[in-house]
Amino acid sequence: MSVLISISQGPLSSERLLALHSASAAHAVGATVVFEGIVRANEQGRTIRALSYEAYEPMATNSLTQLANDILFKHALIAITVEHSRGEVAAGERSFRLTIDSAHRKEALAAMDEFIDRMKRDVPIWKTAIYI
Amino acid sequence: MTIRVLIFGALAREMSCKELVVDVCAPATVRDVNMSLAAKFPHKNTFFQSARLAVNHAFAMPDAPVQPTDEVALIELVGGG
Numbered sequence: 001m002s003v004l005i006s007i008s009q010g011p012l013s014s015e016r017l018l019a020l021h022s023a024s025a026a027h028a029v030g031a032t033v034v035f036e037g038i039v040r041a042n043e044q045g046r047t048i049r050a051l052s053y054e055a056y057e058p059m060a061t062n063s064l065t066q067l068a069n070d071i072l073f074k075h076a077l078i079a080i081t082v083e084h085s086r087g088e089v090a091a092g093e094r095s096f097r098l099t100i101d102s103a104h105r106k107e108a109l110a111a112m113d114e115f116i117d118r119m120k121r122d123v124p125i126w127k128t129a130i131y132i
Numbered sequence: 133m134t135i136r137v138l139i140f141g142a143l144a145r146e147m148s149c150k151e152l153v154v155d156v157c158a159p160a161t162v163r164d165v166n167m168s169l170a171a172k173f174p175h176k177n178t179f180f181q182s183a184r185l186a187v188n189h190a191f192a193m194p195d196a197p198v199q200p201t202d203e204v205a206l207i208e209l210v211g212g213g
Binding site: 037053054055056058059060062084095096116119120121122123124125126127128 | 211
């Protein structure tokens with residue numbers, strides 16, 4: 001079981017990072033669920049140029065690591081990879097990606113929802129809309 | 133003793149700074165810091181009384197001790213993703 005956390009400047013690339021490195025772990029995977037958060041161009045009727053993300057590091061990294069390990073054990077997952085942006089991310093670009101590898105679909109989907117809900121409640125990352 | 137409290141996001145913009153400074157009597161707890169913030173900024177009294185504080189990068193209970201050398205941060209209204 002493995003966890004990889006990455007907080008990086010600007011939008012995420014289209015290429016996913018992978019927490020899984022060992023062939024034996026990869027062979028146990030029967031489901032990979034990927035969620036990507038994309039900056040919406042509209043919010044409450046106003047046009048957004050970008051979102052600006054502010055992270056309190058290293059608490060954000062610690063919190064994400066703790067949360068990922070907690071979810072990993074609770075749902076008996078194989079791997080969790082978390083990628084989050086800091087700084088400015090333009091509308092249409094990716095700011096968050098959560099990749100969950102598990103033996104079966106059900107636990108990965110349940111873990112996905114729980115992870116995002118808890119992240120939005122407890123992980124010290126803030127976003128501010130930059131309007132046109 | 134003096135405690136510095138880091139602030140972020142909308143609160144930092146509203147207060148026009150990145151940290152707040154309060155004086156508390158030693159030995160102090162997280163609750164004492166909350167109460168000092170509430171007393172110093174009466175226009176946000178209710179908010180500061182119950183605001184979540186982290187000490188050295190982890191959320192802290194109200195009874196947790198606080199030292200001037202600790203890194204204290206106010207973590208409210210997060211919303212990444």
